[in-house]
């Protein structure tokens with residue numbers, strides 16, 4: 001299996017407290033992982049560090065075959081790594097504008113972006129909401145918009161922070177139903193979660209964060 005990301009040593013500290021110190025952390029290309037661990041184990045911290053949202057110390061980092069430093073966060077990773085927050089923040093514009101935002105920020109012309117946004121909305125089942133302000137949506141609808149906003153950027157690494165947290169019933173099932181299609185797209189996906197149905201998805205490897213170390217299951 002080809003590695004998408006390998007890091008000889010990855011440490012995250014908050015003040016005097018060390019959250020984790022990982023040796024030989026590795027994510028394979030086109031592989032899906034669930035990241036489990038007790039509350040406060042550092043799952044969000046790990047995803048945020050990989051996304052450049054939190055400052056961690058990395059040694060011997062190789063991403064997509066290139067030796068890189070994690071700080072300042074390298075452009076090659078900024079373009080290839082997408083983090084989806086469990087309570088996604090959205091602009092008070094429209095669903096379509098939110099999903100298209102990242103493409104616009106990358107300089108994709110509107111004529112090229114429009115069909116990509118339309119396809120992402122269809123995938124997430126939110127076409128009927130295209131002109132709605134995200135603030136008026138339910139939690140499940142917002143999470144599906146957030147997934148579409150990540151998917152439309154065609155990331156090589158998608159980091160999902162508790163994608164089904166705060167959801168139940170149909171809303172939760174609708175989000176879970178989107179995950180296998182994300183995995184089929186060829187990206188590597190890491191989902192921090194406690195949700196047994198996500199952990200049990202076929203073809204998903206398990207990473208467990210415990211006592212500051214990663215266990216590969």
Ligand SMILES: Nc1ncnc2c1ncn2[C@@H]1O[C@H](COP(=O)(O)OP(=O)(O)OP(=O)(O)O)[C@@H](O)[C@H]1O
Nearest residue numbers: 014015019037038039040041042043044045046192
């Ligand atoms: N900016 C910060 N400064 C200091 N401590 C922080 C900061 N951010 C998070 N923490 C602490 O770091 C620890 C790990 O947090 P993190 O959110 O990564 O855990 P988690 O495994 O994702 O937990 P959960 O399952 O509850 O979401 C927690 O004790 C949290 O309070």
